[in-house]
Amino acid sequence: MSAREAARALAQRLIDAGHRTLFAGGCVRDELMGIEDVVDFDIATSAKPEEIKQIFPKARGVGEAFGVMLVRHHGHTFEVATFRKDGQYQDGRRPTTVTFSDEVEDAHRRDFTINGIFAEPKTGEPVDHVSGRADIAAKLIRAIGDPHARIAEDRLRMLRALRFAARFNFAIEPATSAAVRAHSNELLSVSPERVGEEVRKMLQHPARHRAATLIEEHALDAAIFGGGSSAGPLARVNALANTTAWTTVLAAWLLDRLDRLDRPDRELPQPTSAERALMVGELRRRLTLSNHDADGVAHALDAREALLAGFDALEPAARVRLMAGPGFDAALEILHAELPADAARWKSQADATLPERALPEPLVDGNALVAEGMRPGPRFKVLLDLAMDAQIEGRVTTRAQALELVRHAATTLSSPKVDKA
Numbered sequence: 001m002s003a004r005e006a007a008r009a010l011a012q013r014l015i016d017a018g019h020r021t022l023f024a025g026g027c028v029r030d031e032l033m034g035i036e037d038v039v040d041f042d043i044a045t046s047a048k049p050e051e052i053k054q055i056f057p058k059a060r061g062v063g064e065a066f067g068v069m070l071v072r073h074h075g076h077t078f079e080v081a082t083f084r085k086d087g088q089y090q091d092g093r094r095p096t097t098v099t100f101s102d103e104v105e106d107a108h109r110r111d112f113t114i115n116g117i118f119a120e121p122k123t124g125e126p127v128d129h130v131s132g133r134a135d136i137a138a139k140l141i142r143a144i145g146d147p148h149a150r151i152a153e154d155r156l157r158m159l160r161a162l163r164f165a166a167r168f169n170f171a172i173e174p175a176t177s178a179a180v181r182a183h184s185n186e187l188l189s190v191s192p193e194r195v196g197e198e199v200r201k202m203l204q205h206p207a208r209h210r211a212a213t214l215i216e217e218h219a220l221d222a223a224i225f226g227g228g229s230s231a232g233p234l235a236r237v238n239a240l241a242n243t244t245a246w247t248t249v250l251a252a253w254l255l256d257r258l259d260r261l262d263r264p265d266r267e268l269p270q271p272t273s274a275e276r277a278l279m280v281g282e283l284r285r286r287l288t289l290s291n292h293d294a295d296g297v298a299h300a301l302d303a304r305e306a307l308l309a310g311f312d313a314l315e316p317a318a319r320v321r322l323m324a325g326p327g328f329d330a331a332l333e334i335l336h337a338e339l340p341a342d343a344a345r346w347k348s349q350a351d352a353t354l355p356e357r358a359l360p361e362p363l364v365d366g367n368a369l370v371a372e373g374m375r376p377g378p379r380f381k382v383l384l385d386l387a388m389d390a391q392i393e394g395r396v397t398t399r400a401q402a403l404e405l406v407r408h409a410a411t412t413l414s415s416p417k418v419d420k421a
Contacts (some may be wrong), residue, residue: 006074007041007105010056011121014080017055019047022103022127023116024081029114032126032136033168044081044106044118052080066098085109089153104129111150111157112164112176113142139170147179154184158220159198166202166211188225196287199224203246203253209238212253225257226282232260239337247296248330253278254301255334268306276301299327304334311346317389323354341378363391363402372403374410383409 001009006025014021024044031038045052045307052069053059059071059080067082083106084098107129110116118127126133139163143150143157151157158180165172170179178376187195202211204279213222216231216309271279276298284294306322314322319354322328328350335343350357364387366380374380383406390396390405 001074001076002039003039003076007043007072007078009416010071010080011043011045013055014043014045014177015053015121017047017051019045019051020083020103021045021047021121021123024106024118025110025115028117028119028126029132029136031119032117032133043078043121044083044103045080046083046102048100049079052082067100072094088357103127108144111154111160113144113166114164114170116144124288132137135173138312139168140173141165141168141170141176142173143176143179147176148183151179151183151186152316155183155190156194156198158183158187158218159195159202159215161353162214162220163198163202163205163211165212166207166214167177167205169207169210172214177218180220184219184229185222187220190223192286192288193224199250199287200246200293202207203249206242207239208246208249209234212237212249220375221257223278224283224286225254230257230260232256235259235336236334241334245296245330245335247293248300250283251297251300251304251330252334252337254283254297255304261310265359268308270305271301273302273305276305284343291350295326296330300330301327301332303327303331307331307335307346315317315389318390319349320354320359320392324357324359328357360391362388362395363399368399369406372407379410 007027011021022044025042027038027041047055048068049061049067052071056069056071056073059069062068062070062079065127067084069080071078071080082100083103084404085101086098086109088097107116107118110130113132113134114131115132116128116130117132118129119125120127129351130144140160143161161172161176161180202208202215205211212234213231213272215224216229216234219231221231224231234253234255234256237249240249240252242326255269258271280298280301283289283297289297303322303325304327311319311322332343332347332350335346349356349357362384364384366376366384369380369383370376374383386409387402387406389398391402396402396405
């Protein structure tokens with residue numbers, strides 16, 4: 001059974017028990033916009049949590065005080081929420097109290113008109129109390145009611161408005177846009193985890209260039225990057241392919257912003273190692289980046305700097321190590337917007353030399369050195385790197401040749417930390 005069929009069956013159970021029940025939110029919006037493959041169906045109902053439990057005994061509360069239950073039905077899990085009216089908000093995220101209410105008040109507590117439309121589960125007929133269909137037709141993102149009040153209730157709605165505008169290529173209604181600008185500094189009070197999740201969604205979508213542009217135009221970039229707000233060209237972000245990793249997009253965005261600084265001595269922004277570490281550390285803190293994502297940004301910036309520092313002048317082994325290192329292809333994607341001819345040439349060299357972007361299987365490893373009677377220690381890496389460089393450059397082609405090179409190197413190293421037993 002499909003998610004839609006399961007959702008209809010679940011809703012019908014509630015309707016048969018005498019409860020007004022409707023599809024709500026994004027699933028209604030997306031179907032009205034002709035978006036295919038809708039799989040997330042939220043259900044709004046007049047049934048109270050205890051009444052939902054009577055019909056679905058295995059239902060569990062995920063926000064029971066707010067009337068939100070999770071119900072598993074025909075292999076799918078759905079969020080079923082009781083119609084409600086929210087009380088005052090004090091933390092910029094959740095109401096302090098809720099009152100179970102009717103569908104009209106429930107629609108008016110939601111964020112944007114395009115998200116406030118309901119639909120009859122059986123027929124799909126829209127139930128629109130907030131003129132959301134008109135705004136879909138006009139391609140507008142509009143806050144329901146007073147946009148300042150909607151933002152005060154949940155300040156993350158500022159980013160969500162921009163994400164929806166970018167995703168659907170909609171304009172932002174002037175009063176809503178003005179309210180976002182007026183409250184932009186308040187995004188700093190939203191948890192970094194929530195801000196980071198919204199930014200990730202924005203930069204994973206093909207409309208990431210427009211999303212980034214809207215963020216800067218509405219002065220929300222200061223909360224993301226630190227420092228002041230700065231709106232301007234985003235040439236690197238715009239040039240990236242739709243399939244580019246979002247962390248590469250974030251690195252490109254950083255560089256686009258650096259372009260706006262007054263650096264007459266530099267044709268391209270080339271932040272130092274310390275500057276790169278500082279920028280990535282700031283993003284890690286402000287967006288709660290995982291180690292993997294923070295490393296993705298850092299590796300792209302570091303590999304780009306290594307390429308700009310003189311890729312063609314590197315020794316063959318050093319070039320191959322850079323090709324096999326983290327961030328090389330991400331750096332090339334960014335450089336295609338900066339130095340397209342060089343980037344294309346470097347990519348062609350890499351594709352011919354190291355298409356898998358991985359070093360060859362080493363002829364010798366640490367176990368081989370131990371078998372030779374050498375004590376493990378810091379010099380192991382030096383010896384293994386020497387062997388790998390020789391292997392890459394074709395100076396050794398067999399295990400025996402690699403071991404002989406290592407033995408000779410070990411006897412000439414001055415440090416006593418690597419000894420023959």
